[in-house]
Amino acid sequence: MAGIAVLHTKNLVFKNWKFNWIPRRTVAIYTQGQSPEPRIREYFYYIDHEGMLFLDDAKMKNFTSCFKEKKFLKFFFSRLRVNATQRYEMFPYMSPCGRERNYIRCDDTPIVFTEHLKKDAGGRADHVLTYAHGGPDLSIPFQPHKLYMHPKTGRVYHPAWPQVGGIGLVRSKLAIELSQNFVFTSEEKPPTHFRWDDTELKLEHEWIKDCEKFILNSKL
Numbered sequence: 001m002a003g004i005a006v007l008h009t010k011n012l013v014f015k016n017w018k019f020n021w022i023p024r025r026t027v028a029i030y031t032q033g034q035s036p037e038p039r040i041r042e043y044f045y046y047i048d049h050e051g052m053l054f055l056d057d058a059k060m061k062n063f064t065s066c067f068k069e070k071k072f073l074k075f076f077f078s079r080l081r082v083n084a085t086q087r088y089e090m091f092p093y094m095s096p097c098g099r100e101r102n103y104i105r106c107d108d109t110p111i112v113f114t115e116h117l118k119k120d121a122g123g124r125a126d127h128v129l130t131y132a133h134g135g136p137d138l139s140i141p142f143q144p145h146k147l148y149m150h151p152k153t154g155r156v157y158h159p160a161w162p163q164v165g166g167i168g169l170v171r172s173k174l175a176i177e178l179s180q181n182f183v184f185t186s187e188e189k190p191p192t193h194f195r196w197d198d199t200e201l202k203l204e205h206e207w208i209k210d211c212e213k214f215i216l217n218s219k220l
């Protein structure tokens with residue numbers, strides 16, 4: 001599909017108890033499946049804050065139009081990394097696949113943790129966070145002591161792996177579920193502890209220093 005993609009993002013600002021939407025506009029020109037070099041194809045994707053993957057120029061972005069095939073999602077996200085090609089900088093990530101370059105932009109982080117699962121592995125219970133609606137095949141160990149609530153946006157994050165910036169967003173539904181276990185010492189400050197297995201874990205946030213630059217909405 002050929003076309004001029006007009007990319008709009010909206011950041012929610014909390015000010016004087018009112019929500020003000022500030023639109024930001026970036027324009028990129030591309031053709032899905034274009035071939036800038038012989039035998040090379042380029043495609044463009046978008047990941048929303050709920051972790052759903054779409055073709056970037058899809059007119060409707062909802063559960064009906066997102067990619068759902070588990071094998072494709074596993075293949076796509078296993079190759080996801082920071083875009084270091086200096087092409088299409090408005091697409092900060094990519095998932096190369098042979099002769100295909102799949103460029104990716106996102107609402108926040110490309111990894112969005114969508115579900116908390118408890119699974120039995122060899123007779124012991126392992127807690128994992130799944131991402132991209134991929135089920136157990138797309139999951140990492142849950143580290144409750146490293147959950148991070150952004151002080152400006154209230155969004156919750158969890159460590160990911162270095163190739164994707166080291167950080168992933170916790171989707172809102174799961175964040176609300178987990179937030180019931182946060183312990184606050186002040187209404188104006190982020191939580192300091194997390195209740196887990198009858199224990200109050202002190203939240204460790206040192207890891208965020210190297211990752212916050214990958215949070216799209218960190219400068220709200």
